[in-house]
Amino acid sequence: MTLNFLTDIDETLLTFKPGVSSPRSTSSVMNAIRSYAVEVKKRTPESVEAEIDIVKKTVPWWSWTTFLERLGMDPARFWEYAFEYESAYLQPAEPDLPSTFADLKRRGASFFITSNNPPDGIRHKLRLAGFPNPERIFTAFLGATQMQAMKAEPLFWRKVIPETGVPPETLCTLGDDFHDDCEVPFSEGIRRAFLLNRDSRNTGRQLDGMTLIPSISSLKELFA
Ligand SMILES: [Mg+2]
Structure with missing residues (x-):
């Protein structure tokens, strides 16, 4: 199998833990920033919101570090805090994801990250998903901040394809x-896609070249 997955x-x-009624959002780190600034840095919630607003209004492609700097927060300490904070409601989407990915890599697959998360958020989320050393699995992080476009925009993919450095037909x-x-x-x-349908949210979706899969681990049977 020579396939390069844009993951x-x-x-x-x-995923969110079962029973957690949080909105599906890329931006839950913002709540960890708010909480750390108030609890640890002893800021008032109002002053924190004011600083967050300034960053959002003045920095078009911010990363979480932009907010940490603005609020005078120590990055190493904050990311430990954020890991604990988000572990309360986020969990790996499947058991043993790193071994699934390692297995697929042994069969010739490569993996890139394509995400709307900023680069520091990508690293944080991968750790929460069970990848403390993501470089072992993922060739490169291609995030919206770096591409200066969101995944919903064709521009994001137009930039991602050459950025991978691999033949487009293998993507x-x-x-x-x-x-x-x-x-x-x-x-x-891009001509091929594997669309997860874990909770039937994509049942009935059809597109030439797209395969609905119940889980990432099912790719192992698909490429056995
Ligand atoms: Mg998603």
């Missing part, structure tokens, strides 16, 4: 969102 994070590698996507992970990349020339 999504949220709801693909990482496929692996994600949970029919629009962002299938329709938009296909509009830019």
Whole structure:
């Protein structure tokens, strides 16, 4: 198998724990920042919101570090805090994800991350998904901040394809969102997609070149 997977994070590698009624969002780190600034840095919630607003209004492609700097927060300490904070409601989407990926790599697959998370958020989310050393699995992180476009925009994929440095016909996507992970990349020339259907949210979706899969580990049978 010579396939280069463009791999999504949220709801693909990482999911909310059952029973957690949080909105599905890439941005839950913002709540960890708010909480750390108030609890540890003893800021008032109002002053924290004001600083967050300034960053959002003045920095178009921020990363979480932009907020940490603005709020005078120690990055190493904050990311430990954020790991604990988000572990309360986020969990790996499947058991043994690192061994599934290592297995697929042994069969010739390569993996890139394609995510709307900023680069520091990608590293954080991968750790939550069970990848403390993501470089062992993922060739490169291609995030929205770096591409200066979101996955829902054709521009993101137009930039990602040459950035991978591999033949475009070997690229496929692996994600949970029919629009962002299938329709938009296909509009830019990607021909193959594996769309997760863990909770039947994508039942009935159809597109030439797209395969619905119940789990990432099912790829092992597909490429046995
Ligand atoms: Mg997703």
